Amino acid sequence: MPKKVDHQERRTLIADALMRVAADQGLEAVSLRHVAAEAGVSAGMVQHYFRTKDEMMAFALSVVRERSQVRVTEAIARLGVDPSPRLLLRTMIAALLPLDEGTRDDGRVALAFLAYTAVRPAAAPSLREGTRQLTGFIAGILPDGHGDAAAAGLLALMEGLGVYLLGGQYTAEQALGALDAHLDLIFA
Amino acid sequence: MPKKVDHQERRTLIADALMRVAADQGLEAVSLRHVAAEAGVSAGMVQHYFRTKDEMMAFALSVVRERSQVRVTEAIARLGVDPSPRLLLRTMIAALLPLDEGTRDDGRVALAFLAYTAVRPAAAPSLREGTRQLTGFIAGILPDGHGDAAAAGLLALMEGLGVYLLGGQYTAEQALGALDAHLDLIFA
Structure with missing residues (x-):
């Protein structure tokens, strides 16, 4: 049986990490790499939910x-x-x-x-x-x-x-x- | 005879490039690399006049x-x-x-x-x-x-x-x- 992924939960995890990076280091510091490190996931996973910096900022x-x-x-x-x-x-x-x-x-x-x-x-x-x-x-x-x-x-x-x-x-x-x-x- | 360098002129050249980058791409885009490319000089030369991003922004x-x-x-x-x-x-x-x-x-x-x-x-x-x-x-x-x-x-x-x-x-x-x-x- 394939592993079940809770997309909503993952998205929330990444979104929370994004908001913490923005609050601590400034919105200009928000990047795939920074957000991935903060969320403890891969940059590829962040990119699955937010494709560009503009999307993350919006x-x-x-x-x-x-x-x-x-x-x-x-x-x-x-x-x-x-x-x-x-x-x-x-x-x-x-x-x-x-x-x-x-x-x-x-x-x-x-x-x-x-x-x-x-x-x-x-x-x-x-x-x-x-x-x-x-x-x-x-x-x-x-x-x-x-x-x-x-x-x-x-x-x-x-x-x-x-x-x-x-x-x-x-x-x-x-x-x-x-x-x-x-x-x-x-x-x- | 060593080559004479006009420091004031160089500083002005780099400062002008810095202001162009800031106006065109935003202050957060100001970096050694960007400013050097805009001024047509090496990153090391920019660093000779402005050591950090904070210095460039100030x-x-x-x-x-x-x-x-x-x-x-x-x-x-x-x-x-x-x-x-x-x-x-x-x-x-x-x-x-x-x-x-x-x-x-x-x-x-x-x-x-x-x-x-x-x-x-x-x-x-x-x-x-x-x-x-x-x-x-x-x-x-x-x-x-x-x-x-x-x-x-x-x-x-x-x-x-x-x-x-x-x-x-x-x-x-x-x-x-x-x-x-x-x-x-x-x-x-």
Whole structure:
């Protein structure tokens, strides 16, 4: 009888190794060789599940995105019914910022992906669509008189706070202080 | 008589090659081998001027920083005497954003460096000092009642706009629109 292979289990094993390499050494260090060594399997086996570096990077980003969606959903659920627009936005953005070690790992992966796609824009058409949807969602929550430009600004502020949190330029307290100051202006 | 070597010229040749590799293929692609091939010299010769990848990356960032300082100084000089605080800030931030092809190349290098140091914070202590100085400078220009938190927010907004300009999520018009909307709130 041929040996039974649990593909789902193997894929998860390799995907977990991929995420650990990306978090520890940076997304640019993700390679067949590195991931194989981390997972304790052959490079050929990794290649069976992820054929190219682009595929591995896109997968890492999709994992990070799913996790952040879960965090946002859970944080908003904790607000109870009918939170104020300001509290809703503040909660959503805070849940997306790399404020603790777990979210920092994810943030590093996302930042490396942004740096990668800045050189190869074709690698991430979905990035643009995701930003467009998020801007539209935020614009719908903002008070009257604040349009797409204010939503685009708030999203950019969030992205910049994330970059400075990851680089250690801002503490969590400073980042949340800057976010609150900005929301004070919008919801004055 | 020994052959005379112009070290300054050679260093410039190699540094230029390094910047081309960083702009075309991304900072993570910068390596002795790549830079040597681009400059048309041996890997050993590159190593004579830049010993490690960290040294090459730090050099690339210092070039990008110097260029952006020159851009800011020139843009502010064009404003003439005694510009309004709002115009001063708007001009400074616009000069730092990757709005055209030349500044986009520089922006890609800066973004890759940020992604790199997010994984290795020790690689860039000067990054934190630079951000601190810039935040202090901006805080001094803002109207009364807006403190460090507003300055930190404005700087983060600029960084995020840069990221989204590089990734193609925002057009130049959208980025400047978001900046103006933000300045409208601060200088209301």
